Amino acid sequence: MSKLIEKGMEVYLKPTFTIDSNHKKIIETARNLTKDCLSNKDKAVKLFYFVRDSIPYNLYMISVFVEDFKASRILAWGKGYCVQKAVLLTALGRAANIPSRLIFATIRNHRLPAQIVQMIGGNVLTRHGYNQFFLSGKWVNAVATFDKNLCEENGFPSVEFDGEEDALLPAKDLEGRPYIEYVEKFYPTNDLPFDWIYERISKRVGPNKRSWPQKNDITNEFFGHKFGEHNT
Secondary structure (H helix, E strand, C coil), X not given: CHHHHHCCHHHHCXXXXXXXXXXXXXXXXXXXXXXXXXXXXXXXXXXXXHHHHHCCECHHHCCCCHHHHCHHHHHXXXXXXXXXXXXXXXXXXXXXXXXXXXXXXXEEECCCCHHHHHHHCCCEEEEEEEEEEEECCEEEEECCCCCHHHHXXXXXXXXXXXXXXXXXXXCECCCCCECEEEEEECCCECCCCHHHHHHHHHHHHCCCCCCCCCCCCCCCEECCXXXXXXXX
């Protein structure tokens, strides 16, 4: 790890306000999940699948308050949307002594339900968050956004991660139809760029929207709209 520090990599191991990798529960969870792992690659894989499946995706968790993005809070709630799950995975990675960072992209989701497309004015999502781990001398992408149950229910292929190759959202669904298109990728960041995220999502959900951890699906009223039958 000394060579990594010499290259300025220490910033990707430090805690921040939202990536609170020094929180007792974050440290404890990372330790328990990786206790039998022999390498950082094995650790990253364990942490990825924990966040992918044990922290289900939930759109109700969108918030315009920075404290709702703290990794320890997302861990306690046990659910989150893409940015929150990425923050949690970054924190767990750093707690396991793996250089970890956030990265964002603009994506086009061809499988968004019509109600959501109408609500946001299209199928382009500009603040999609995911992760990068520094493993075997290179940065590897890992998208833990959608849990396996959600994917199976909606006919989406789940993202699989081996710690060696990039694991991004697939371009096609299980029936071969267009699914996710990466329109633009932004520079990675060592911390959550909350103001940049707030600037966009507050226009869509208002200035007072908080996470709703008691909500388990999105078939009910949300932002004053009906989302229909599909989770996203």
